[in-house]
Amino acid sequence: MNIAVLSGKGGAGKTFVAVNLTMVVPHALYVDADVEEPDGRFFFPADNLEAKDVTVGVPVVDPHLCTGCRKCVDFCRFHALSFINGAVRTFPKLCHACGGCMLVCPEGAITECRKPVGRIRAGRYFDHRLLFGELIPGEQTGVPVIEELLADIGEVEHAIIDCPPGAGCPVTACVQATDYCLVVMEPTRFGVHDFIATERLLKTLGKPYGVILNKSTSASTPGGQYCIDNALPVLARIPYDPAIASIHSEGKLVVEENEAQGHNFIDLRERLQKEVGR
Amino acid sequence: MRIAMPVEFTSPSPANEVAENFARAQTFVICETESEKCEIVKNSAQNTTSGAGVKAAQIIIDQDADAVIARRIGENAFDIFKEAHLPVYKAEYVTVEENLAAFSRETLPLYVSPSPKGYRKRRGRPV
Ligand code: SF4
Ligand code: SF4
Numbered sequence: 001m002n003i004a005v006l007s008g009k010g011g012a013g014k015t016f017v018a019v020n021l022t023m024v025v026p027h028a029l030y031v032d033a034d035v036e037e038p039d040g041r042f043f044f045p046a047d048n049l050e051a052k053d054v055t056v057g058v059p060v061v062d063p064h065l066c067t068g069c070r071k072c073v074d075f076c077r078f079h080a081l082s083f084i085n086g087a088v089r090t091f092p093k094l095c096h097a098c099g100g101c102m103l104v105c106p107e108g109a110i111t112e113c114r115k116p117v118g119r120i121r122a123g124r125y126f127d128h129r130l131l132f133g134e135l136i137p138g139e140q141t142g143v144p145v146i147e148e149l150l151a152d153i154g155e156v157e158h159a160i161i162d163c164p165p166g167a168g169c170p171v172t173a174c175v176q177a178t179d180y181c182l183v184v185m186e187p188t189r190f191g192v193h194d195f196i197a198t199e200r201l202l203k204t205l206g207k208p209y210g211v212i213l214n215k216s217t218s219a220s221t222p223g224g225q226y227c228i229d230n231a232l233p234v235l236a237r238i239p240y241d242p243a244i245a246s247i248h249s250e251g252k253l254v255v256e257e258n259e260a261q262g263h264n265f266i267d268l269r270e271r272l273q274k275e276v277g278r
Numbered sequence: 279m280r281i282a283m284p285v286e287f288t289s290p291s292p293a294n295e296v297a298e299n300f301a302r303a304q305t306f307v308i309c310e311t312e313s314e315k316c317e318i319v320k321n322s323a324q325n326t327t328s329g330a331g332v333k334a335a336q337i338i339i340d341q342d343a344d345a346v347i348a349r350r351i352g353e354n355a356f357d358i359f360k361e362a363h364l365p366v367y368k369a370e371y372v373t374v375e376e377n378l379a380a381f382s383r384e385t386l387p388l389y390v391s392p393s394p395k396g397y398r399k400r401r402g403r404p405v
């Protein structure tokens with residue numbers, strides 16, 4: 001089973017859920033796809049990480065072939081190309097590497113040059129394979145790094161993917177590669193608002209999903225109520241507990257340090273297996 | 279000479295204020311210094327999510343402007359104007375008219391580097 005762990009906003013507890021869930025699923029692969037804020041690495045004391053660069057193709061214009069028709073400039077919706085003094089000027093920082101300008105150029109004047117945008121580190125922790133993605137600060141989009149992280153996810157038996165927050169392109173790239181989505185919700189009104197945005201994305205993509213209520217204060221919260229009203233499966237509740245927060249904040253795994261949470265995550269794994277098997 | 283300035287108005291008037299932001303201004307006014315005629319060009323870069331400075335600078339260049347007067351200028355737009363040999367002057371006065379007069383007296387300072395990042399005029403969400 002391949003599980004995407006996501007949330008509408010940052011700080012809801014995605015990494016907390018993803019790293020601890022990984023530990024209770026034997027041989028599960030952990031993927032940190034939150035490439036703009038990669039923090040999964042702090043929870044696995046794995047050294048000897050193997051690193052490789054992720055590159056994208058940005059355009060290079062041959063001034064001898066370019067006739068100045070401006071088709072490429074007009075095409076680029078990210079405004080990464082401009083036409084100055086009779087020549088095309090490229091802005092690689094703005095380029096999303098869609099390849100479109102190379103296709104629209106009638107003269108074949110545009111070729112691609114590889115530019116690094118991020119890095120992937122691979123390691124192990126006990127029986128778990130680990131993949132950590134990182135985006136180079138200032139780069140436009142983490143999607144190329146995420147696509148490379150998830151390139152052979154289909155061949156893995158169990159994978160837990162720690163996704164970026166929000167409901168944009170990077171999240172979409174993660175969700176498309178998985179069987180099931182686990183949405184971490186802070187059960188406040190604010191949390192419900194963010195959840196609804198995520199839910200719209202998952203419905204559009206047609207992915208099954210369930211909810212984890214994190215920092216849950218009581219049985220009746222706006223988040224809990226939303227799940228009842230919409231008949232959504234709540235697969236686990238994690239209490240609002242300073243003891244849990246303090247273990248996590250020290251970079252330790254709660255399932256290794258706190259027995260009750262160990263059982264909570266095993267229950268979560270079992271419920272997930274049923275949900276995914278449906 | 280054709281002088282371009284970012285503004286927030288759709289009909290030209292010398293009393294219009296120069297906008298706070300270059301790339302996110304609603305329109306540009308292009309003034310002919312000889313004839314004192316002004317025309318308005320829409321800024322189609324106003325609500326783009328990426329590369330507004332590049333696109334806005336392209337609009338000005340395509341209008342055959344000879345110089346730009348702005349309150350702030352971003353890095354990408356600054357680079358394009360530099361490459362196109364278009365001088366960018368700092369708007370030190372409130373209105374289009376006052377800045378044009380100062381330009382003619384050659385008292386406006388020239389930008390030699392882009393404005394610091396992180397400034398965006400507060401406004402409602404684009405709809
Ligand atoms: S590859 Fe796509 S984003 Fe990059 S310059 Fe070409 S059209 Fe624009
Ligand atoms: S589309 Fe090709 S020929 Fe036309 S301006 Fe761009 S690079 Fe030059």
